[in-house]
Amino acid sequence: MNTSPYLRKTTAVNSVMLRVLIALLPAICAYAWQFGAAILVQLAISTATALFAEAAMLAARGKPARLYLTDLSAVVTAWLIALSFSPITPWWLMVTATLVAIVIAKHLYGGLGQNPFNPAMVAFCTMIVAFPALMSQWPGAGQLDFHTQLELILGGARQLDAITAATPLDALRTGLREGGADVTVPGLMAGPAFGALGGAGWEWIALGYLIGGLFLLQQRIITWHMPAAFLLALAATALLMWGMRPDRFGSPIFHLASGGTMLAAFFIVTDPVSGATTPKGKLIFAAAIGALTYVIRSFGAYPDGIAFAVLLLNICVPLIDMQTQPPVFGHKRD
Amino acid sequence: MLRKLFKFHGGVKPATHKDAATASPIVTPPLPARLKVPLHQSIGGTPRPLVKAGDKVLKGQRIGGADGNVSSAVHAPTSGTVLAVEPVVTAHASGLSTLSVIIEPDGEERWIERQPIDLRATPADEIRDYLRDQGVVGLGGAVFPSHLKLKASREKPTRTLVINGAECEPFITCDDMLMRERAAGIVSGIRVMRQILGAEEVIVGIEDNKPAAVDAMTLAVQTAGLDQVSVVAIPTRYPAGGAKQLIRVLTGIEVPHGARSTDYGVQCFNVGTAYAIHEALELDQPLISRIVTVAGNVGQPRNYEVLFGTPMNELVALAGELPGTDAYIMGGPMMGFRMPAFDVPVVKATNCVLVSSPSLFPPPPPEMNCIRCGECAKACPADLQPFELYWFSRAKNFGKAQEYHLFDCIECGCCSYVCPSHIRLVDYYRFAKSEIWARERDKDAADAARERFDFRNLRQEREKQEKAARLAAKAAETRAKLAGESGDDDKTTSSAKPSQAEEAKKALIAAALEKARQQKERAPVPPRNTDNLSADKQAEIDAIEARRAAARQEAE
Ligand code: SF4
Ligand code: SF4
Numbered sequence: 001m002n003t004s005p006y007l008r009k010t011t012a013v014n015s016v017m018l019r020v021l022i023a024l025l026p027a028i029c030a031y032a033w034q035f036g037a038a039i040l041v042q043l044a045i046s047t048a049t050a051l052f053a054e055a056a057m058l059a060a061r062g063k064p065a066r067l068y069l070t071d072l073s074a075v076v077t078a079w080l081i082a083l084s085f086s087p088i089t090p091w092w093l094m095v096t097a098t099l100v101a102i103v104i105a106k107h108l109y110g111g112l113g114q115n116p117f118n119p120a121m122v123a124f125c126t127m128i129v130a131f132p133a134l135m136s137q138w139p140g141a142g143q144l145d146f147h148t149q150l151e152l153i154l155g156g157a158r159q160l161d162a163i164t165a166a167t168p169l170d171a172l173r174t175g176l177r178e179g180g181a182d183v184t185v186p187g188l189m190a191g192p193a194f195g196a197l198g199g200a201g202w203e204w205i206a207l208g209y210l211i212g213g214l215f216l217l218q219q220r221i222i223t224w225h226m227p228a229a230f231l232l233a234l235a236a237t238a239l240l241m242w243g244m245r246p247d248r249f250g251s252p253i254f255h256l257a258s259g260g261t262m263l264a265a266f267f268i269v270t271d272p273v274s275g276a277t278t279p280k281g282k283l284i285f286a287a288a289i290g291a292l293t294y295v296i297r298s299f300g301a302y303p304d305g306i307a308f309a310v311l312l313l314n315i316c317v318p319l320i321d322m323q324t325q326p327p328v329f330g331h332k333r334d
Numbered sequence: 335m336l337r338k339l340f341k342f343h344g345g346v347k348p349a350t351h352k353d354a355a356t357a358s359p360i361v362t363p364p365l366p367a368r369l370k371v372p373l374h375q376s377i378g379g380t381p382r383p384l385v386k387a388g389d390k391v392l393k394g395q396r397i398g399g400a401d402g403n404v405s406s407a408v409h410a411p412t413s414g415t416v417l418a419v420e421p422v423v424t425a426h427a428s429g430l431s432t433l434s435v436i437i438e439p440d441g442e443e444r445w446i447e448r449q450p451i452d453l454r455a456t457p458a459d460e461i462r463d464y465l466r467d468q469g470v471v472g473l474g475g476a477v478f479p480s481h482l483k484l485k486a487s488r489e490k491p492t493r494t495l496v497i498n499g500a501e502c503e504p505f506i507t508c509d510d511m512l513m514r515e516r517a518a519g520i521v522s523g524i525r526v527m528r529q530i531l532g533a534e535e536v537i538v539g540i541e542d543n544k545p546a547a548v549d550a551m552t553l554a555v556q557t558a559g560l561d562q563v564s565v566v567a568i569p570t571r572y573p574a575g576g577a578k579q580l581i582r583v584l585t586g587i588e589v590p591h592g593a594r595s596t597d598y599g600v601q602c603f604n605v606g607t608a609y610a611i612h613e614a615l616e617l618d619q620p621l622i623s624r625i626v627t628v629a630g631n632v633g634q635p636r637n638y639e640v641l642f643g644t645p646m647n648e649l650v651a652l653a654g655e656l657p658g659t660d661a662y663i664m665g666g667p668m669m670g671f672r673m674p675a676f677d678v679p680v681v682k683a684t685n686c687v688l689v690s691s692p693s694l695f696p697p698p699p700p701e702m703n704c705i706r707c708g709e710c711a712k713a714c715p716a717d718l719q720p721f722e723l724y725w726f727s728r729a730k731n732f733g734k735a736q737e738y739h740l741f742d743c744i745e746c747g748c749c750s751y752v753c754p755s756h757i758r759l760v761d762y763y764r765f766a767k768s769e770i771w772a773r774e775r776d777k778d779a780a781d782a783a784r785e786r787f788d789f790r791n792l793r794q795e796r797e798k799q800e801k802a803a804r805l806a807a808k809a810a811e812t813r814a815k816l817a818g819e820s821g822d823d824d825k826t827t828s829s830a831k832p833s834q835a836e837e838a839k840k841a842l843i844a845a846a847l848e849k850a851r852q853q854k855e856r857a858p859v860p861p862r863n864t865d866n867l868s869a870d871k872q873a874e875i876d877a878i879e880a881r882r883a884a885a886r887q888e889a890e
């Protein structure tokens with residue numbers, strides 16, 4: 001029987017997800033413009049895989065497929081995977097990653113809303129552990145034409161050193177490690193992989209994410225807490241290290257404009273399902289990811305630290321939420 | 335008259351749908367053929383029926399007497415004949431029947447004799463009793479007996495009297511129209527309440543989507559020449575009309591769940607209640623009618639002054655019921671509930687009859703999983719984390735739900751309203767609350783059973799003791815007689831001579847009781863008054879006692 005309230009707002013999960021997808025468009029355009037159309041191919045592959053996996057899992061679990069397929073949450077996951085992977089990732093790797101995200105990280109934990117870990121980040125971490133070499137090959141901006149990209153995606157032979165450059169973050173870290181004491185950050189950053197602020201071409205994509213993020217804020221789909229805490233913590237940690245050794249560590253600006261920083265700030269740490277929910281908890285959660293990201297980026301073995309930082313903090317969510325329950329009405333001064 | 339307003343967390347802004355019903359003035363519907371007046375119309379005890387079938391009643395005559403102080407009287411809404419006093423399906427979601435007085439109006443509307451009381455000469459206690467017998471209860475929907483609320487807390491004087499004219503629920507306009515048309519009466523009621531409570535200041539809170547009501551009330555306050563009474567327009571945001579939210583907005587005070595607002599120096603009444611108090615005290619008219627909004631699936635939404643007991647369907651017919659009606663909702667679309675039938679009577683709690691149809695209030699889309707988006711927490715005026723309560727309620731983890739303040743939830747419906755997964759959150763809380771209550775009832779029942787059992791043990795024990803005492807007393811008497819006969823036994827027993835029989839008996843009984851008690855406790859201390867008895871004698875007495883006890887037990 002129908003019970004009160006009889007009125008309801010007309011927002012639905014799919015309208016939330018749709019707006020997240022729209023918010024990703026500026027960055028996708030910048031991506032395609034700077035790095036070629038390969039990203040569009042990747043988006044198509046991951047989306048198709050995600051929808052297929054979602055439908056299969058819903059059928060297997062006896063859930064209403066139409067209702068949950070149209071919620072678009074699988075598409076959001078797919079896009080986030082495609083955007084955090086290299087655009088020349090071979091197709092089978094992209095498919096596997098998406099399957100891991102949807103089947104294991106999402107549905108084996110109970111489907112929409114039940115997953116304790118961010119599915120896209122689970123996919124990223126699994127793949128980087130399983131295929132470290134393939135996951136580290138990123139083309140430079142404008143380096144490969146679409147034909148070559150497509151060949152690589154379809155599994156063509158890779159003369160990797162010849163065709164790919166490391167990401168700026170990778171380049172900086174490996175450069176510093178291998179070059180020894182003579183190599184300094186300013187010296188490295190004069191190289192072709194770097195642009196004015198961060199990696200060449202990456203700055204535009206970062207700008208795209210920023211625009212999309214502001215749109216989400218304006219739509220009240222995300223709150224300011226997480227992006228602000230994440231970016232501030234990352235910048236503050238970077239500032240601390242850079243202030244001490246400007247020749248050995250990247251500047252805060254470099255860290256903000258590089259890698260997946262902006263993608264993470266507005267689209268990944270803000271994933272509601274696997275994140276903290278209380279206002280204070282959100283600040284703690286996102287700030288911890290920011291600081292941890294810096295540590296893993298600068299001292300770890302992987303090209304970017306966001307995914308691992310996110311998963312680590314996902315584990316802490318129940319504790320964070322429990323400890324940061326806001327006081328309820330009338331109990332505020334207790 | 336700028337006043338600092340406070341904010342409450344959360345809230346929502348649904349479309350208000352209020353304009354249609356405020357376009358025309360309040361009207362009085364024709365007398366219905368039958369009035370079914372339920373006796374139980376307020377919080378508290380069910381009033382006792384004071385009439386029986388065949389009785390003639392006058393308009394305003396008391397037909398149900400308050401059952402104790404936490405109760406409120408009920409009156410005949412018009413003159414006529416009592417046809418029956420019988421259970422009738424009442425305006426309650428449960429669909430249960432309650433004892434009601436069925437009256438056939440004679441059409442003459444003959445009043446009882448009315449004699450307003452002299453407010454200055456009457457002590458506050460008597461005014462309160464009077465209000466109880468006039469049947470005045472909160473007309474905002476909670477129907478809490480008003481006389482109980484017109485009492486300052488012992489610890490703290492009531493500083494502020496808040497008058498609730500917010501009327502935040504969509505569709506409902508009865509308070510709006512009452513303020514527009516009868517502001518003087520409301521202000522008069524406010525003056526009385528303020529006097530009884532001894533409140534320094536009065537703040538009337540009205541949502542700013544009712545400018546006409548704000549103007550009317552401001553004018554009435556000016557005309558009455560009251561000082562320290564301010565009429566304040568507050569931002570329109572549901573549930574600003576919740577008593578606690580309104581107190582918060584106007585005074586900044588947050589009254590926690592379970593606490594009385596008077597303990598914080600504030601009391602809050604609905605404008606309709608203020609008007610009813612004015613009528614009850616200054617015109618000596620008991621509460622027999624109220625303003626009811628009829629809205630929703632009707633041609634002409636409107637406000638009516640309705641006699642209690644009027645069947646809802648007759649009322650709705652006047653407003654031009656449209657086809658497709660599937661139910662009547664009593665109250666607004668956010669917190670109202672469905673009536674079990676169309677002909678249930680209008681009662682004191684009926685602020686609105688909202689006519690529902692599937693196109694107006696379609697059934698909610700299928701529920702999806704919670705995505706923890708936090709929309710519900712952003713909307714919750716009680717500062718709860720509704721999705722956490724949802725998880726715990728769903729998992730039947732009621733302990734956790736209570737830990738997360740389930741009972742602070744006011745069931746305002748904001749969370750369900752915003753949830754993008756269309757989860758009917760409030761239903762889960764209702765379920766959890768009723769489960770917890772049911773468990774507590776079971777526990778209480780078990781406690782009561784245990785108590786009964788303990789009591790029986792206690793009684794049996796007591797009976798045993800009494801029996802032993804009787805036996806001991808008899809034995810002692812015998813012994814005293816023996817002592818009296820021999821006359822030379824020893825000093826102590828000689829004090830219990832037949833010449834002082836009365837005292838002796840008392841002393842002996844006391845001694846016997848003491849002994850029985852000590853036996854029960856198996857205390858090694860020998861009884862005081864018999865401590866000089868020789869071992870033989872004691873053994874003899876005990877033997878007699880034992881025999882007698884055995885004999886009695888057999889006889890029983
Ligand atoms: S609004 Fe609904 S989906 Fe969002 S957190 Fe609350 S219960 Fe979950
Ligand atoms: S119904 Fe309860 S939990 Fe939901 S918004 Fe209202 S007070 Fe909060």
